[in-house]
Amino acid sequence: MANPNGTPIWFELTTDDQAKSKDFYASVMGWAIAPSPMDEHGDYLLANAADGEGVAGIMKPPPGMAGVPGWTIYFGVDDVDKQADAVKDAGGAVHFGPMDIPGVGRFATCADPQGLVFNIMRGNSPEDSTAFKQMAGDAGLGHGVWIELATPDPDAALGFYGSLFGWSKQGAMPMGPMGDYTFIGRSEADRPGAIMSSTTTNAPARWNMYFQVADIDAAIETAKQGGGTVTGPDEIPGSDYSANVTDPHGQQVGIVGPRK
Known part of the structure; x- marks a missing residue:
């Protein structure tokens, strides 16, 4: 995907109770939520908007990362490794990655100088992400x-x-x-x-x-x-x-x- 740097391209909820979170957000947001069709993604859930386009994921805490649930944001970048270095040069930190997600893209989990977490990502898809769509x-x-x-x-x-x-x-x-x-x-x-x-x-x-x-x-x-x-x-x-x-x-x- 070639969204301009800084475009929100994905949203993700980490929760200890996927089943209840799935039901809650499907009813509130009107999302259709189903398991990822890719076996290597395990029990990752994908949320689609009313138009059928993907907007968010719901996942369990990865091993070793218990106790850090919540919503996070992914910003699109041209080059994850270059931007990860830029994060550190600007006083931020890189907590995880850069690494590849099979069939999805390359990402890193970062924090700004105030310690607030965000992700950067370059997706493999030739089409731009439409998870963020400011349309009336x-x-x-x-x-x-x-x-x-x-x-x-x-x-x-x-x-x-x-x-x-x-x-x-x-x-x-x-x-x-x-x-x-x-x-x-x-x-x-x-x-x-x-x-x-x-x-x-x-x-x-x-x-x-x-x-x-x-x-x-x-x-x-x-x-x-x-x-x-x-x-x-x-x-x-x-x-x-x-x-x-x-x-x-x-x-x-x-x-x-x-x-x-």
Whole structure:
């Protein structure tokens, strides 16, 4: 795949209970979730959006990595090994890899200078990833549509990720004493997400991702009935609302959609 550097190309949940997580997210996100067709991927589950395109994976903690569940993000890069070196040169760390995933691509698990984890990857497919698809209406249902970094040092984070992916500040929304919600990207027309302070907002320091749902209130109610908890919904610029869902196992992810 040849997505531009810094494009979110995959989302992944590591959980101790795949079966319950599968049922929860299938109902909330409207995903069709099934085992990977590749035997070498073991019990890895693939989540497809309403249009049949893959957006996320659900996996058990790898051996030796128990106790580190949660959602993670994969950024597309041209050269994983080169970018892994760039991560270290910019003050970050490489926790795992680079290594190849049979039939999928090459990746590395990294951390920024504030210790927040992300992945970089170059996929083998000749087609671009569409896991992240910022499209209005039903065209983006089930896809990632926004990413958000809560970090104790937003300025340092912008410098770090800007050096890796060519991002710069693309406007900001003032939040009073909580500081700015700073939009990031290559241009105003290419803004995958934003950076904010985890210290002033009390948000968990991490990368969060938001998936498009057809009806924000219906998705919230489904999440609650499935044992999850919800913060929101909050109106966002335009006609949509956002909310953060914590699943029954304590893992948080965002949803975006209209009120119907």
